[in-house]
Amino acid sequence: MAERVFTREDLERLKQWDTPTICNGLEIVVPERRAIGFTVEPMVAADRELPPIVGLARVGTLRAKEPPRGAVASRLEWYDYVAAADLPTVIVLQDLDDRPGYGAFWGEVHSRVHKALGARGCVTNGSFRDCDALAPGFQIVGGRIGPSHAHVHVVDFGRPVNIFGMLAAHDDVIHADSHGAVVVPAEAVKKLPEAIALVARREKVIMDVCAAPDFTVAKLKEAVRKAGEIH
Numbered sequence: 421m422a423e424r425v426f427t428r429e430d431l432e433r434l435k436q437w438d439t440p441t442i443c444n445g446l447e448i449v450v451p452e453r454r455a456i457g458f459t460v461e462p463m464v465a466a467d468r469e470l471p472p473i474v475g476l477a478r479v480g481t482l483r484a485k486e487p488p489r490g491a492v493a494s495r496l497e498w499y500d501y502v503a504a505a506d507l508p509t510v511i512v513l514q515d516l517d518d519r520p521g522y523g524a525f526w527g528e529v530h531s532r533v534h535k536a537l538g539a540r541g542c543v544t545n546g547s548f549r550d551c552d553a554l555a556p557g558f559q560i561v562g563g564r565i566g567p568s569h570a571h572v573h574v575v576d577f578g579r580p581v582n583i584f585g586m587l588a589a590h591d592d593v594i595h596a597d598s599h600g601a602v603v604v605p606a607e608a609v610k611k612l613p614e615a616i617a618l619v620a621r622r623e624k625v626i627m628d629v630c631a632a633p634d635f636t637v638a639k640l641k642e643a644v645r646k647a648g649e650i651h
Contacts, residue, residue, distance in 0.1 A: 484523025515546030523570025
């Protein structure tokens with residue numbers, strides 16, 4: 421078992437907050453990452469009602485538009501790679517096609533296979549299908565929905581990938597929901613709850629004033645001064 425600066429319980433705790441809230445906390449804990457480490461294009465969630473997914477990244481690349489032109493990764497070895505984890509995982513698959521999502525890797529079968537392998541869900545710039553038949557509780561946050569798997573195949577795995585601007589590597593902590601995804605630096609995992617609580621307190625000062633029946637611009641300005649820098 422790998423030695424980590426966080427525990428399974430620490431990761432589970434992060435599921436209570438949506439991904440924007442995680443990003444808010446990261447702005448305090450690791451301010452140098454304020455403008456990096458998250459997806460920057462609109463994404464589609466398979467089920468917007470599911471809670472956020474948090475886990476260790478299992479990374480790979482795929483293509484679907486054309487048949488393989490050379491050697492490709494073994495899908496069976498990919499399964500071994502995904503399963504070799506001491507904590508829950510999130511699959512992070514980069515579609516390398518010039519039109520990502522031409523063919524879908526994700527659907528009824530692979531969602532069920534990867535759930536059985538210990539994955540909470542997937543983040544991809546590619547597509548997914550079988551929306552009404554995906555494994556219960558398995559979240560997919562993808563670039564689009566499409567009908568066919570075309571010539572989909574895994575090209576490589578274990579190397580860093582880029583999903584809509586989010587650079588992710590093996591074992592990175594991934595937090596994702598219907599808003600998109602973010603990489604949580606390992607050293608930030610335990611610090612996030614306190615940072616998020618601080619942001620919430622600052623926001624509450626402003627929101628309470630805005631909701632008050634005696635709201636005035638002057639009171640808003642004073643609340644902003646008290647709250648300090650926010651957003």
